[in-house]
Amino acid sequence: MLISGRGSNLQSIIDAIAAARLDATLAVVISNRGDVPGLQRARDAGIDTRLLRTRELPDRDAYDAALAGLLRDARVDLVCLAGFMRLVGAPMLAAFPNRILNIHPSLLPAFPGLEAQRQALEHGVGVSGATVHLVTAELDGGPIVSQSAVPVLEDDTVDTLSARILIEEHRIYPEAIQLVLDGGWSIEGRRFVRRARS
Ligand code: GRF
Numbered sequence: 001m002l003i004s005g006r007g008s009n010l011q012s013i014i015d016a017i018a019a020a021r022l023d024a025t026l027a028v029v030i031s032n033r034g035d036v037p038g039l040q041r042a043r044d045a046g047i048d049t050r051l052l053r054t055r056e057l058p059d060r061d062a063y064d065a066a067l068a069g070l071l072r073d074a075r076v077d078l079v080c081l082a083g084f085m086r087l088v089g090a091p092m093l094a095a096f097p098n099r100i101l102n103i104h105p106s107l108l109p110a111f112p113g114l115e116a117q118r119q120a121l122e123h124g125v126g127v128s129g130a131t132v133h134l135v136t137a138e139l140d141g142g143p144i145v146s147q148s149a150v151p152v153l154e155d156d157t158v159d160t161l162s163a164r165i166l167i168e169e170h171r172i173y174p175e176a177i178q179l180v181l182d183g184g185w186s187i188e189g190r191r192f193v194r195r196a197r198s
Contacts, residue, residue, distance in 0.1 A: 002084040007038020009082035014045045016174035028074040068095035100135035112140035117162045130168040132176035143192035146176040
């Protein structure tokens with residue numbers, strides 16, 4: 001799992017595994033920033049942590065190659081981003097094709113990029129939400145695995161809307177991870193398609 005900060009989605013995944021709602025093992029938590037609450041959450045749960053700072057590597061490709069190396073060493077078969085404030089580049093995409101998930105606080109393809117909740121408020125939409133998607137070279141543009149909508153209220157602030165969306169993030173991310181780990185899906189065009197089970 002890759003994080004940069006608070007780690008509340010990481011916590012929801014730790015909790016889902018502990019409650020046997022998610023059948024998975026968190027092999028390693030990697031952050032590009034030191035001293036963030038997410039790293040402490042991982043340590044508290046007894047999960048291996050690594051800090052890989054941008055300044056330790058000469059450029060983006062070198063950073064991504066080092067990241068892929070750490071993840072391979074940990075034998076992960078699915079990489080989950082949660083608040084990881086870096087674009088994932090070619091070396092990572094090549095190392096984990098269709099094996100990288102991200103969670104984004106809007107109903108994609110609306111409001112990709114930074115400050116999605118502020119974008120939603122400024123646009124005056126009546127509905128926003130959370131999206132779990134596979135990561136591709138297109139920013140927040142990969143196949144959608146799961147979404148959940150929430151209302152945007154007249155008197156919402158960035159904080160109140162973010163809090164409402166975060167509840168949905170914590171619910172759908174563990175579910176989406178299970179779905180992807182279970183297999184029985186394929187990518188058709190830009191769609192994530194589940195095969196009907198007989
Ligand atoms: C979440 O809102 C997530 O959707 C976005 O960054 C935030 C991370 O929060 N990509 P946390 O670190 O999981 O608490």
